[in-house]
């Protein structure tokens with residue numbers, strides 16, 4: 572028998588929901604295995620959506636597929652299968668539109684080492700075609716807020732790892748993006764500077780920006796994220812508000828949620 576209800580549904584089905592900031596459907600990214608090795612299933616059929624104004628965390632061990640997911644959403648990689656939309660735009664066919672509203676703080680800071688901190692900020696602000704005064708005003712405000720103001724005129728080749736990361740975060744925030752992707756934004760920051768980043772991100776939340784954040788810091792996810800997706804071997808093994816996941820699994824924190832589901836520690840290999 573033909574399932575008429577399903578047929579009717581599919582004929583009226585919308586491809587994507589425009590009220591979502593991000594929508595991902597059965598997304599896969601496989602990397603070809605070298606010399607007869609099996610393909611690496613970096614992302615293996617994940618689906619989720621992120622509401623506008625939400626802070627959404629991707630958690631997981633090294634190699635779980637977090638950066639690959641972000642790279643697909645920001646146009647660095649094409650998916651092997653499945654679809655993804657950013658603010659309703661398809662990441663494969665409408666990336667130009669996607670790029671107008673996003674900003675990325677990549678896992679590896681990409682800076683010009685022969686420019687100062689402020690010089691890098693000006694360079695990237697210019698790329699976004701921001702007015703010069705606006706770049707300086709916003710740049711100096713962020714440098715002060717995130718604790719890098721005193722080093723603003725030093726060449727970044729002399730910056731420490733943590734300072735490079737702080738600057739990379741500032742650059743990703745310079746154009747006040749609607750949707751912000753932060754790939755491990757606080758790795759290598761000391762507790763005081765990490766706290767500054769958290770406070771700043773919380774203040775962004777009040778402004779209704781959408782933030783997609785990957786992190787290994789369980790406290791960071793619990794403090795900042797409205798919802799998290801826990802990834803393992805390219806798949807989502809749990810998703811929801813941190814408190815709900817913790818209650819549902821009757822444990823004390825998200826690390827224990829991961830442990831309960833997989834029998835392993837999320838901090839292994841870090």
Ligand SMILES: Nc1ncnc2c1ncn2[C@@H]1O[C@H](COP(=O)(O)OP(=O)(O)OP(=O)(O)O)[C@@H](O)[C@H]1O
Nearest residue numbers: 602611612613631632633634635636637638639640
């Ligand atoms: N360009 C590539 N070619 C081949 N394999 C890749 C490539 N990029 C990623 N991978 C593999 O895909 C898997 C997922 O990597 P990914 O960088 O997405 O993990 P991650 O969750 O961000 O990890 P981490 O916490 O260490 O940053 C890993 O097994 C990785 O080795």
Ligand SMILES: [Mg+2]
Nearest residue numbers: 637638639678
């Ligand atoms: Mg990563």
